[in-house]
Amino acid sequence: MKRQNIDHTQLLVLSLLAGEDMYGYQMIVELARRSDHTFEMKEGTLYPVLHGLERQGMVEAYEQEAPTGRQRKYYHLTRKGGAFLQEEAAAWQKYAGAVSAVLRCSPGLV
Amino acid sequence: MKRQNIDHTQLLVLSLLAGEDMYGYQMIVELARRSDHTFEMKEGTLYPVLHGLERQGMVEAYEQEAPTGRQRKYYHLTRKGGAFLQEEAAAWQKYAGAVSAVLRCSPGLV
DNA sequence: TGACATACCTAGAATCACTAGGTATATTAT
DNA sequence: ATAATATACCTAGTGATTCTAGGTATGTCA
Secondary structure (H helix, E strand, O other), X not given: OOOOOOOHHHHHHXXXXXXXXXXXXXXXXXXXXXXXXXXXXXXXXXHHHHHHHHHOOOEEEEEEEOOOOOXXXXXXXXXXXXXXHHHHHXXXXXXHHHHHHHHHOOXXXX | OOOOOOOHHHHHHHHHHHHOOEEHXXXXXXXXXXXXXOOOOOHHHHHHHHHHHHHOOOEEEEEEXXXXXXXXXXXXXXXXXXXXXXXXXXXXXXXHHHHHHHHHXXXXXX
């Protein structure tokens, strides 16, 4: 389909970083919390996506020590990433609206 | 993710058949119309999905001659398929709601 | 000290949708 | 008449996305 390929993981990750810098593990926890545990992202899904976003200049990574003494890798949304997020969010709205429109054509589904 | 795997093509196809029996080509045209051309499903996507749904007993196929004299293969939603559609539609609502909830956490996206 | 949570990572498999072809008939334009 | 387009079905192979299933290592709590 045209624009079937909304990368949901990418969209959700970018939207998390729009609010504040986060590290990977935190994103997984936050995403679960904000979605009422509808999304339980796997590490095997998240980390490759983060690396891809970094390669594309959508996010920048930096290391920072946690109060516990552990090393964390934080990600920051770049200006380019912010613009991309806007596009992806708009694409999602369009996509979700279209699905809803199709479902509404069949009574008893919505 | 948990329930990341909503098969969008399957959901849309089943919802089309909830209204009336349709043949493949018609589904592509109807889906484009109902989604304001957001969805332009490819034949290479649709037909394998239809065959899969038939194999699983979600739809039943029958041949019927069109007024033009051409042979068409119509698909009919079975009771099992109807129940499955209800589940998938509910899963979609939950999924879409969760995405919206996450996006709403970041101002300026919704 | 053993279990669990935190925190990062990758290789390979599975799923889903697409590309790019194929076949064939009906309609419309030249 | 015939060429182009629309209708109508199909499949093999490819690419993209996400998952499974591991690995490494540190911190916390019972």
